Amino acid sequence: MYAITGITGKVGGALARTLLAAGLPVRAVVRDAERAAPWAALGCEIASARMEDAEALAAAFAGTQGVFILPPSEFDPAPGFPEAAAVIDAVSAALVKASPAKVVCLSTIGAQATQVNLLTQRTMIEVALRKLPMPVTFLRPGWFMENAAWDIASARDRGIVASYLQPLDKPVPMVATADVGRVAAELLQQAWTGTRVVELEGPRRVSPDDIAAAFARIFDRPVHAETVARTTWELLFRSQGMKQPLQRIRMLDGFNEGWIDFEGRHDDVLRGQVELETVLRDMVSHQA
Numbered sequence: 254m255y256a257i258t259g260i261t262g263k264v265g266g267a268l269a270r271t272l273l274a275a276g277l278p279v280r281a282v283v284r285d286a287e288r289a290a291p292w293a294a295l296g297c298e299i300a301s302a303r304m305e306d307a308e309a310l311a312a313a314f315a316g317t318q319g320v321f322i323l324p325p326s327e328f329d330p331a332p333g334f335p336e337a338a339a340v341i342d343a344v345s346a347a348l349v350k351a352s353p354a355k356v357v358c359l360s361t362i363g364a365q366a367t368q369v370n371l372l373t374q375r376t377m378i379e380v381a382l383r384k385l386p387m388p389v390t391f392l393r394p395g396w397f398m399e400n401a402a403w404d405i406a407s408a409r410d411r412g413i414v415a416s417y418l419q420p421l422d423k424p425v426p427m428v429a430t431a432d433v434g435r436v437a438a439e440l441l442q443q444a445w446t447g448t449r450v451v452e453l454e455g456p457r458r459v460s461p462d463d464i465a466a467a468f469a470r471i472f473d474r475p476v477h478a479e480t481v482a483r484t485t486w487e488l489l490f491r492s493q494g495m496k497q498p499l500q501r502i503r504m505l506d507g508f509n510e511g512w513i514d515f516e517g518r519h520d521d522v523l524r525g526q527v528e529l530e531t532v533l534r535d536m537v538s539h540q541a
Contacts, residue, residue: 260279281299286301379391388446486505
């Protein structure tokens with residue numbers, strides 16, 4: 254039995270479908286059992302647990318061969334990341350109590366960075382789970398290609414991709430969530446000892462100019478990337494309702510300045526299979 258948190262999201266869903274296709278048993282760990290009905294119909298066991306509830310998580314993880322931890326994303330965290338800390342404490346206690354055979358935890362590119370930024374939440378969970386007695390793998394994917402969903406309307410209607418990633422011709426490690434889920438499923442089925450880090454990006458690195466060119470082919474119209482001026486970021490984020498935009502700004506700076514990158518050698522980074530244009534076409538078709 255494999256317990257999966259975050260199964261209603263893209264990564265967790267891709268992971269679950271991969272395991273089910275291989276004939277392996279899956280326990281969907283969800284906070285709302287009603288949302289898990291489609292997974293129950295596919296044959297998954299359903300366990301209800303909030304990510305801050307150590308006792309419920311321990312029950313959900315009990316008797317499993319492997320557990321996949323997908324920490325919830327907090328895009329406007331309070332100073333000191335108390336939201337992430339509450340989840341980390343609960344997950345750590347639950348894993349110690351349930352004692353699954355192994356754990357795969359979704360982390361992020363740049364989790365090793367010492368500069369505090371939005372991704373520090375993943376750094377924190379890596380630090381905590383490294384203390385566990387069972388084998389743990391941290392899967393560190395690059396920037397999700399699906400983040401380009403925010404650009405679809407602008408590319409289609411105005412021919413513009415407004416980019417916080419700069420300069421526009423700089424390739425950035427990106428990966429499709431389908432690849433992340435597939436690799437997570439493969440990792441859960443492996444045997445290893447101790448703690449390891451697996452870094453993952455797509456078939457090739459992607460620049461904002463590449464995203465604009467892909468949209469141009471999809472919409473059959475001219476599309477170009479434009480930089481969003483660094484001096485406007487805080488005001489823009491606050492206009493979107495963010496109370497604490499600084500950590501997001503630092504994350505973007507990290508990608509642009511290069512201190513958010515993979516820790517291992519380039520040759521050691523796993524390569525996904527899904528191309529950028531495949532992801533964009535799929536997202537556009539679902540918005541049509």
